Amino acid sequence: MTSRHESDRGGDGGGPVADSRAETTGRQVVVFTEDGGRTDRAGLLRSLAGVSRTARSSDFDSSAMDLEEAEVSDALLFDELGVAVVTADPDQLAALRNAAASPDIAVLSVEPELVHHALDTEDTDVRGRIASPANEAATTDIEHFRDTPEFTWGLQATRLTTSTCGGLGVKVAVLDTGFDLTHPDFLGRAITAQSFVPGAAPQDGHGHGTHCIGTACGPAAANGTRRYGVAHRADIFVGKVLSDQGRGVDGGILAGIEWAIANRCQIISMSLGADVSTVSVAYETVGQRALAAGVLIVAAAGNNANRAAGRPGLVGAPANSPSIMAVAAVGPDLGLANFSAASNPVVGGEIDLAGPGVGVFSSVPMPVRYGSKNGTSMATPHVAGIAALWCERTGRTGRELWSLLTQHSRRLPLPALDVGAGLIQATG
Structure with a gap:
């Protein structure tokens, strides 16, 4: 099981700090410990932070979550991965970060949701070969x-x-x-x-x-x-x-x-x-x-x-x-x-x-x-x-x-x- 990464925690003891280069959405990615039990994760979000409307991947055929339908939810819960993406106000975020800082609660981490891009480029320059006397x-x-x-x-x-x-x-x-x-x-x-x-x-x-x-x-x-x-x-x-x-x-x-x-x-x-x-x-x-x-x-x-x-x-x-x-x-x-x-x-x-x-x-x-x-x-x-x-x-x-x-x-x-x-x- 993944260990808790203390070096990634913010100075307030909360979740990981966003990289200065990161483009984020305002939502949070919550990772659960493996021993948390997948059936309890929606209830855990509700009890910890009052997140009541949760869309679960296991409710969709082949776990293919319809994200358009799920947009009306406060949380997207991916049962197989043990991860959720949560829309949280400041009080809810604080509660989730406190849970991540506690060894007794089945929350491993809370971090900002990132924006990603396709990685192709117009650059055709391959002059980057690194030469040295040895090679x-x-x-x-x-x-x-x-x-x-x-x-x-x-x-x-x-x-x-x-x-x-x-x-x-x-x-x-x-x-x-x-x-x-x-x-x-x-x-x-x-x-x-x-x-x-x-x-x-x-x-x-x-x-x-x-x-x-x-x-x-x-x-x-x-x-x-x-x-x-x-x-x-x-x-x-x-x-x-x-x-x-x-x-x-x-x-x-x-x-x-x-x-x-x-x-x-x-x-x-x-x-x-x-x-x-x-x-x-x-x-x-x-x-x-x-x-x-x-x-x-x-x-x-x-x-x-x-x-x-x-x-x-x-x-x-x-x-x-x-x-x-x-x-x-x-x-x-x-x-x-x-x-x-x-x-x-x-x-x-x-x-x-x-x-x-x-x-x-x-x-x-x-x-x-x-x-x-x-x-x-x-x-x-x-x-x-x-x-x-x-x-x-x-x-x-x-x-x-x-x-x-x-x-x-x-x-x-x-x-x-x-x-x-x-x-x-x-x-x-």
Whole structure:
């Protein structure tokens, strides 16, 4: 069980303090201890802070909470995760923070609800390769990959071209801006789609989600173009948690994670985040509980660096959670992308793996059909898709799957602070 993080408490003994970079909504994310008992959590909110109108994920089919219906509630309670998002006045907030400070009450933490964004970028500069006398010679031996008529450079660099696996029997959830459900490359695929953005359908009006799903789960053979997708036989779960403007909040993202876990997805891919340094107790707790349930959550490290200008950036939330895999981006020469964030000095803020994230060709909404994007957002679905291949091959999930991915990654002549264990590699 997650321990109480005293270092995250405010000076008044209340909940975690909002990072100075954080964009918040005014609502609060309440995390319950595992021993609190899920049936008592709504009653606990009512007795502690007078929160009477609670919408529970378990009351919805497949735990797919209708956030438009739930908007009339004072609290959204995600039973599987043991987390609630609460609208609280100052007195209610004080009561909840007092509960979090008490070892005798089943409340682990209270923290502000964050706003998150899709993590792609227009930056194509990959001059961020860090050279030193120790690794400068080694970098000259690394090949430069290029898209070919058969495969994208990313599929070549991750050795997907020789893999015999396609993710058969594996469920991959991509929580993003949705998906173009009319895209012809995905006709006949097993796709389950759900929106967690109030008033919006799962259809992608932005393009980011369609691109990420294309990389993670695109077809083995696209019509008239190169192969761009990894887990071409996986079952696709589309969770729209970001609006068509590429913006979303903790409530929607947590609803998407709850839904994915309830539907027994083995991998959750999240190319989104907030540029904050502090670790969210909520996401770390969710990450731990997901791993315990055999679910690996993979998240984009962030695009807040400018390596060419000497600014390494930092891994933001939720990727900076120790139990969520943080993914950096490299370019076709396997040099670090200029925008790719470095490890955050907080515990858990380390980069875990790297993936192809510059000039990544994939699906985009019709009628355009295909396009290239840059970002740690593009690296993340490479890792998620390859995780599905390893899951199919070995049957490993959760923590064991995490270990497999890092053990079999390609070591790069770059600092672990920037690329973790190295470049993700597909199973044979």
